[in-house]
Amino acid sequence: MANxxxxxxSTFKDPVCTPCGHIYCAICLSGHVFSASTRDNTALCPGCRTPFPVVIPELTTLLEHLRRFIIPSVRRVYVDTASYQKLQNRFSAVKRQVHDLKHDLNHAQTTSLAQKRQLEEREYRWTGAYNELVRTCGSKEKQLAQAVDMREEWRRRHNTLLETNVSKEYELKKEARAWQTKYELLKARFEARARAQKALRVRAPRPRAHQ
Known part of the structure; x- marks a missing residue:
């Protein structure tokens, strides 16, 4: 990381810069210089191994708060660690937010899959119920069509029978009128014959009684 x-x-603490441009903590660079074997009062950069001059006086001759300045070729630099820490905190917060969003996304996807399966199961059940209803309606429509056809057949038979009955009734009435006419004629003949016989009996003389 740059900071x-x-x-x-770790984050820079009292940062210093070597002549080659690399930045380290002052105490870290001092420890590196003191722990390394130096030649001609020079040390190597921990990063690029570029030599730079150093002066190593006796530490007991310096005050403690001046010991960090024992490397004259190393200069102090300013590194905005506060802004970096803010960015680091923000990056951590964003990273946590991304993690939470991924977790929420996975949960939403899992929930969506479960809901999708439930919807598919409901669709399957509803499709089966719909198909069964369609088959039932088809059967009922077929039965209704058969009933309508039967009704039409009975209506045609009824009309045929009605026409036949009307025709027979007409023939029977006609025959009844003919028989009524014959009956009237026979009745008139019988009445005329009866009147004639009665008239003959009235005209015939009565036999005399013997004295």
Missing amino acids: ECSICL
């Missing part, structure tokens, strides 16, 4: 020391791998 981390490559020696301690």
